[in-house]
Amino acid sequence: MRPTCESCACDLPPGGEAYICSYECTWCAECRDGFPGHVCPNCGGDLQRRPTRVVRPADG
16 A cells, blocks of 8 residues: 555554545545546546555564
């Protein structure tokens, strides 16, 4: 998963709100809200909420 928004470069933590298309273009919620029709400006794909990833403690 990409760690930053492709538009504004803000950090996107693994459990935070982010949006992706089928090509995994990645956007924060604020930038996505500015896209007409909420479609990906790179490929025209449908933007869906990115699944969360469990952050596990480092093995010691």
